[in-house]
Amino acid sequence: MTPPIIAAVAGAILIIMQAIFMLLVGMHRSRHRVNLGTGDDPALERKIRRHGNLAENAALFVVVLALAEMTVVPNDVVGIIAIIFILGRIFHAVAMSTVAGSHGAEKTRAFLIMRAVGAFSTFGSFIALGGYLLAGIF
Template sequence: MNLPIYTAALGAFLILLQVGLMLSVGLHRTKGPFIGLDGNKELERKVRRHGNLAENSGLFLAVLAILELLVGQTAYVAGLCALFAFARIMHAIGFSSLAGSHGEDLTGGRKLFAGARAMGAFGTLLTALGAAGGIVSYLS
């Protein structure tokens, strides 16, 4: 039986990234508001950055683990892991600025934040479809 080693490594990386994003929210909350957003765009950006990773990682890791159990530690599975990790980093970078999260002040280099967010979202979409496609292909 193949153990999902690549998925486990990706999961460990994602937990560390999630903890970092969680700490960013928690440290911001020490200044208030302690619950809710209270119209604070900076806090909203941090909460959305943290939440987006949480809502995308769990299902992806589960499907990837199933794929890896079915096909083993292939270059395809490793590639999906690498692309997903890269996409989530790019998405977090995109949400590191109000330009990326809210489309504010898209002048000069700040456009890069919006681009990083788009790359992160597109990479997440590609890897999700790639993992699902791999399972469908295996079952066909």
């Protein structure tokens, strides 16, 4: 059995993103002297959610991606799903960097669309991985 290289690359990219988001939250907290919670700061709330949303989804994705790569899912499919997930997480993060993306407060809908693309990419990646694994195992 070969090691899950695609999952390792995806994991490396996602953990670097996670570290950047963590740093941005910490810097914002330090600059604005908010130790816990959001301090009613909408910009900090967006940064916390951007960081948290990635944390909620990336770890499980990388674990299941590695299982898929090591078992029944073809590597080209694993690679495509990984790319879709990572691009979706980038779209989501960019959208959550703006008030328009998080609350729809600006006139443009582009950031809301980016956020939706990010969410649907994550959902689709999860369903595709789960489906391929179940179909291949049974």
